[in-house]
Amino acid sequence: MPYRIEDLKSLFAFLDREGFRASQRLPLVASRQWWLSGEIESLRRFRQGRPNLHEVAVPAWYWAVHHKHNRFLFERLTLGRADESWNRPEAVEILFDRAIPSDWKLDLSSIERASPLWTVVARFDRYILRSHPAVGGEHFVYFGDDTLFLMEQSRRLLAELVQEGGESVRCLDLCCGGGGVGLSLPPFEGDLQGLDLNPAAVALAHSAARAQGLSHYHYECTDILQGIKGEYDLIFGNPPTLDPKLTGQDVFYATGSLDVLNSILETCLAALSPRGRAAMTVFSAVRDGRDETLEVIKEVIGERRGLTYTVRREFALREGLKLRHALLILKPSRNRSQEVVALSKPGWRLPGLNWRRPR
Numbered sequence: 516m517p518y519r520i521e522d523l524k525s526l527f528a529f530l531d532r533e534g535f536r537a538s539q540r541l542p543l544v545a546s547r548q549w550w551l552s553g554e555i556e557s558l559r560r561f562r563q564g565r566p567n568l569h570e571v572a573v574p575a576w577y578w579a580v581h582h583k584h585n586r587f588l589f590e591r592l593t594l595g596r597a598d599e600s601w602n603r604p605e606a607v608e609i610l611f612d613r614a615i616p617s618d619w620k621l622d623l624s625s626i627e628r629a630s631p632l633w634t635v636v637a638r639f640d641r642y643i644l645r646s647h648p649a650v651g652g653e654h655f656v657y658f659g660d661d662t663l664f665l666m667e668q669s670r671r672l673l674a675e676l677v678q679e680g681g682e683s684v685r686c687l688d689l690c691c692g693g694g695g696v697g698l699s700l701p702p703f704e705g706d707l708q709g710l711d712l713n714p715a716a717v718a719l720a721h722s723a724a725r726a727q728g729l730s731h732y733h734y735e736c737t738d739i740l741q742g743i744k745g746e747y748d749l750i751f752g753n754p755p756t757l758d759p760k761l762t763g764q765d766v767f768y769a770t771g772s773l774d775v776l777n778s779i780l781e782t783c784l785a786a787l788s789p790r791g792r793a794a795m796t797v798f799s800a801v802r803d804g805r806d807e808t809l810e811v812i813k814e815v816i817g818e819r820r821g822l823t824y825t826v827r828r829e830f831a832l833r834e835g836l837k838l839r840h841a842l843l844i845l846k847p848s849r850n851r852s853q854e855v856v857a858l859s860k861p862g863w864r865l866p867g868l869n870w871r872r873p874r
Contacts, residue, residue, distance in 0.1 A: 662692075662753055664827065665796050666699040668842060669751040672792040673700055676748055679790065687786065689739050689752025689779070689795075694720025696751050697732060709734040710742040740778055743786050750786065750793040750845075754779050776808065780815045783845065787820075793845035801829070801837040809855070812843060821846035825856040 676684050683705035688697040691709035693716050700707070709732065711717050717736040724732035735742050739754070754775065776797070783793050799808030809824055816822055828840035846852070 662695055662796070664842065665751060665753055665794060666696050668794045668844070669696050669749070670700060672751075672794055672844070673703060673749055675792065676790070677703060684748045685746065685788075687743065687747040687750045687752075689750060689783075690754050691720055691734065691752070692716045694723055694732070694734065696753075698723060698727070698729070705748075706731040706733065708742075708744075708747075710737055710739045712736065712738060740782050743782055745786070746788040746791070747786050748788050748791045750783050750791065751795065752779075753796040777811060777815055780812065784816070784819055787845065787848075789848045791845075792847065793843075795843045797824075797841045797843050799839045799841065801839045803835045806839060808839075809841075813853070816845070818851060820848055821850040821852040821854075823854045823856065 673684065673686070684703050685705050686697065686700070686703075686707040688694065688707060688709040691697060691711045692713065694709055697707050697709055698720070707729075709717070709720055711720070711734070714736045717734045720732075721734045724734070739752075779795075783795075787793060797808055797812075799806050801807075812822065812824065823844040823846070825842045825844070826839060827842060830838040830840075832838055
């Protein structure tokens with residue numbers, strides 16, 4: 516269902532200290548990282564009607580009540596990974612600056628009953644809405660670690676376009692979900708079109724954009740291959756390219772096939788302006804060292820544009836088979852170079868399944 520702007524504005528008010536005091540609710544904001552084990556814990560706590568450390572930036576007084584173990588868990592779930600460029604002190608300041616003075620008394624029983632069905636994520640000075648894992652079916656609106664990385668790269672590509680100067684920038688958010696990547700962009704001259712098949716996701720994206728005054732953001736519930744109209748200078752997205760047969764489940768809540776990727780690439784190539792760039796998250800099966808998805812990408816793109824294919828994660832599934840998470844960048848038409856950036860820190864495994872951080 517659509518969310519009223521008035522409701523969103525009142526929810527965003529919870530993110531400051533005064534709104535916190537007036538509402539007596541935890542501020543629903545997190546510097547978000549995705550972990551399967553954390554998601555399971557998050558869902559368990561949600562079903563018990565308990566405060567959800569995985570989703571909520573908990574103020575300082577909470578730790579005195581609920582012990583250091585919870586703080587350790589929360590920091591692991593929210594403050595980023597060692598292999599990513601993340602300002603940890605800044606994250607801590609964002610999360611814990613909302614502490615309530617120790618002499619201010621709060622009725623903890625009201626918080627114990629809190630059961631949020633959707634949450635607000637603060638990222639790059641913008642607010643993004645997503646549903647809680649307990650919300651399933653057509654109302655499930657999710658984004659995780661791969662989308663956060665796509666946000667950073669899309670911001671970088673937009674900065675390149677702005678630095679070149681000249682005309683305004685036209686952006687396309689493919690499979691936009693709750694609009695997280697587009698909402699994370701800094702202010703720019705131009706417009707943004709977001710496309711997704713999920714009506715609940717489109718409603719969230721539309722409401723979040725309007726509540727933050729982004730009148731040049733437009734969202735449409737449609738097949739992405741049918742909704743693209745005209746030329747775009749920046750295209751980004753996290754399309755469904757992972758075959759569910761790979762693991763027997765929807766590993767990252769997005770499934771598809773290489774045929775889907777083929778169609779998306781052809782559509783993007785036709786829609787990109789000469790100076791345009793594109794960034795897409797790609798999941799692929801690597802069998803005995805052979806990346807099937809990369810082979811398809813090179814075949815489709817050919818000599819039409821340059822590309823950078825950066826391997827970001829590899830998860831060992833079984834002997835001779837890995838799940839690879841990579842980022843594909845399509846360059847302006849004047850640049851035909853192709854580059855494959857190998858995984859710099861091997862050893863990652865599927866989160867929650869004998870995961871061990873590489874030394």
